[in-house]
Amino acid sequence: MPEAAGEPVVLERAAGVGGEMVLRRAGAHLEIIGNGVFLMDTRNGESERLLVRAAAEGLRGPARLLIGGLGVGFSLAEALLLPQVAAVTVVEREPAVVGWHRTLLRPWSRGALEDPRVTLQCADLLDVVADPRAGTFDALCLDIDNGPDWTVTPGNARLYGPAGLELLAERLTRQGVLAVWSANAAPRFEELLRERFARVEARPVPVPRGEPDVVYLARDPFPAARFPVTVSG
Incomplete structure (x- = not known):
């Protein structure tokens, strides 16, 4: 049998x-593959949990979070454990x-989609942050790709450029923080963050194999927009 031989078995x-x-x-363990690209599995989740914990550090409650990317549910489940988080x-x-x-992933997200504090939007994150009706958040936690340099689809790259960062900054409250997960260090992305935010931190997270994951944290966006807001292809 394939599973006995160590080969993954497709469930759906x-x-x-x-x-x-x-x-x-x-x-x-379970794995999610998108368009032939490995996205996430249920093996660890340490860096995905750190993404929301680090973003919530120092936030005054009741805090409102946006999580971009449901994945296997590690980030969402962790957010609901934080006492200052009122809505996600x-x-x-x-x-x-x-x-x-x-169904199959419910044990890892701990049934979080049924929590009354959670609002689910089945939409493209870029469309959501580009819409002023989305309001503002105390933390934006992005985990929709394998990192700014390794996007799942080419269009996602717009989020990590100057215009995308401008839109994300507009969705933050005064105490807000932008947190971005990456499977590797992304020096150019860090440079762009420093051009738009006064405080930027890169937190490496060791993993069992390969180079560390990195969680990028950006706070205090500069008051004047430095780039034109356009998200066209």
Whole structure:
């Protein structure tokens, strides 16, 4: 059998917004594959949890968070444990991922989608942050790609450029923080953050294999927009 031989077993396939979405089992763990690219699994989640914990440090409650990317649910479940967090908006583009959290992925997100503090938006994150009706948040926690230099779909790269950072800064409250997860160091992205935010920190998170994950934290956006706001392709 494939699983006995150590090969992942596909549990479900679905047509997605960015290509085929696959949920598969590898031993005791589940993996999400998007358009042929490995996205996330249930093996650890330390850096995904750190993403929201670090973003929430120093926030005065009741705090309002936005999490970009549901993944396997580590970040959302962690956010709901923080006492200062009163409301969480989760933006997930792929309906299949949302559906899996009603079934096979539910143990990892701990049924968080049913928590009354959670609002789910099945939408593209770029569309959400570009809409002034979205309001402002005390923390924006982004984990929709493998990092600014390794996007799942080419269009996501717009979020990590000057115009995307401008839109994200507009969605922050005065105490707000932007937190971005990356599977590797992204020096050019860090430079762009420093051009738009007064306080920027890169926190490496050791992983069992390969280079550390990195959580980028940016606070205190400069008051004057330095770049034109345009998100066209």
